[in-house]
Amino acid sequence: MYSEFSAWLLLVAVGFAVLVAWNIIDVYVKKKKDINLHEGEEDWPLPDLGRTLIVYYSLGGKTRRLAQEIASITGGKLYEILPEREIKKAPFVYFSSRKYLNGGGYPLIVADLPDPNYYDTIFVGSPIWWGKAAWPLAAYLEKTDFQGKKVIPFCTVRSDYGSFFDDFEKKAKNAKMLEGEYFYNHSRKYDYVVRNKIRLWLNILEE
Numbered sequence: 001m002y003s004e005f006s007a008w009l010l011l012v013a014v015g016f017a018v019l020v021a022w023n024i025i026d027v028y029v030k031k032k033k034d035i036n037l038h039e040g041e042e043d044w045p046l047p048d049l050g051r052t053l054i055v056y057y058s059l060g061g062k063t064r065r066l067a068q069e070i071a072s073i074t075g076g077k078l079y080e081i082l083p084e085r086e087i088k089k090a091p092f093v094y095f096s097s098r099k100y101l102n103g104g105g106y107p108l109i110v111a112d113l114p115d116p117n118y119y120d121t122i123f124v125g126s127p128i129w130w131g132k133a134a135w136p137l138a139a140y141l142e143k144t145d146f147q148g149k150k151v152i153p154f155c156t157v158r159s160d161y162g163s164f165f166d167d168f169e170k171k172a173k174n175a176k177m178l179e180g181e182y183f184y185n186h187s188r189k190y191d192y193v194v195r196n197k198i199r200l201w202l203n204i205l206e207e
């Protein structure tokens, strides 16, 4: 009886280790492809986006860095979405964020939200949590009417963006949606790859 239980335990542990190893390899391969695709130095010309705002939420800093890159390339203004109560980082956020997966009833975010009316183009970005936008971004979308302005979603991911772009389009009220883009959370030595990817993305944006 005891040895049967140990055998099952071992089997579960091995299965889990295989899954983790598979995931690590999968992420490595995806990131490598992304780097190969965007590391060439191309000075893609940029479209005229007019007055530009970059709204973002970031817990660990990756999305903030990306938003800052977008701002430095477009000359846009940054606005960071801040929850009223601090969100505890990993591992707590993995549990605390799960209850908001299906939307609604979000905790409060700081209320001085920017007025879309002042801008022509608004980028809106977030990390992916459980295949969706982090809840502070969803809370921002609930409170915002884009008043017909051009809106461009972006996100940072470890491996997959899940339903981020589909959800975004459904939730962004009165937005003139343009093509969004996702970015892997590469280390800083690949900042130049991220910059190339941003420039290419903006170069082929179509209204």
Ligand SMILES: Cc1cc2nc3c(=O)[nH]c(=O)nc-3n(C[C@H](O)[C@H](O)[C@H](O)COP(=O)(O)O)c2cc1C
Binding pocket: 057, 058, 059, 060, 061, 062, 063, 064, 090, 093, 094, 095, 097, 126, 127, 128, 129, 130, 131, 132, 156, 157, 158, 159, 160, 161, 162, 184, 185
């Ligand atoms: C609670 C939680 C859930 C996550 N879920 C996903 C996911 O479903 N897919 C994914 O690719 N990355 C996922 N990640 C990884 C983050 O999206 C990724 O590391 C992101 O770049 C972090 O951005 P930040 O540093 O701006 O917070 C998750 C991270 C956290 C904290």
